[in-house]
Amino acid sequence: MKTIRSALLTLVAVPLVALAGESTPPAKTQPAQAAEKKSEADCHHPPQPQAAAPQGGWTLTRGEALKGAPAVKLADLLAKPQPHAGKTVQLEGQVRKACERKGCWMELATAKDAKGPGVRVTFKDYGFFVPLDSAGSMARVEGVVQVAELSDDRAKHYESEGAIVPRGADGKPREVQLVATGVELRR
Incomplete structure (x- = not known):
């Protein structure tokens, strides 16, 4: 049982540690950026208030x-x-x-x-x-x-x-x- 638990932990932990160690995110390709914009447009949540255009300095x-x-x-x-x-x-x-x-x-x-x-x-x-x-x-x-x-x-x-x-x-x-x-x- 310990061996299975250790193996599962290793399978999950190693990729997470590797991702955490990256100092810069990988560059997105054009199709990936387009897909991200499309998914944001399809989202049912209202836009974040901070995203609203400032009005007269506010x-x-x-x-x-x-x-x-x-x-x-x-x-x-x-x-x-x-x-x-x-x-x-x-x-x-x-x-x-x-x-x-x-x-x-x-x-x-x-x-x-x-x-x-x-x-x-x-x-x-x-x-x-x-x-x-x-x-x-x-x-x-x-x-x-x-x-x-x-x-x-x-x-x-x-x-x-x-x-x-x-x-x-x-x-x-x-x-x-x-x-x-x-x-x-x-x-």
């Missing part, structure tokens, strides 16, 4: 294309969020933090106020996420503004993922949120 798009909602300055929204609650707006700011587990949220802040309150951006129906390493990127987002009081459990969950959760004078966690339908990131 490099990564997630969700729907931005539709031109009224632009609101991030500092103005943070200063007076109530007039914008329930409205669709477009924001631009720096990604201060992003969910380190799935990329299911990010915080936008002004470059001047990295430690102050920010806007938590989540994604409509969890239909898309952002890269885990999005922090430091510039973002342009479009979505609906919400002013929310968080439960202590939700606030602790966000904080465990690296978020800054502002608390009111009464100690309750409150934040300005935007449920995004589309996001554009630039590094």
Whole structure:
């Protein structure tokens, strides 16, 4: 039994070691390249978002294309969020933090106020996420503004993922949120 196991291991391991040792992949022939392009064209998966052509310097798009909602300055929204609650707006700011587990949220802040309150951006129906390493990127987002009081459990969950959760004078966690339908990131 040991001999058969050793023989099978050798049959599998030797070609893998030989392939791993190659420093450059072999050159593809024209028919092989054509077959690869054909198989990509026949694939039922949507194209990778990174493959999308950059628009005006923006490099990564997630969700729907931005539709031109009224632009609101991030500092103005943070200063007076109530007039914008329930409205669709477009924001631009720096990604201060992003969910380190799935990329299911990010915080936008002004470059001047990295430690102050920010806007938590989540994604409509969890239909898309952002890269885990999005922090430091510039973002342009479009979505609906919400002013929310968080439960202590939700606030602790966000904080465990690296978020800054502002608390009111009464100690309750409150934040300005935007449920995004589309996001554009630039590094």
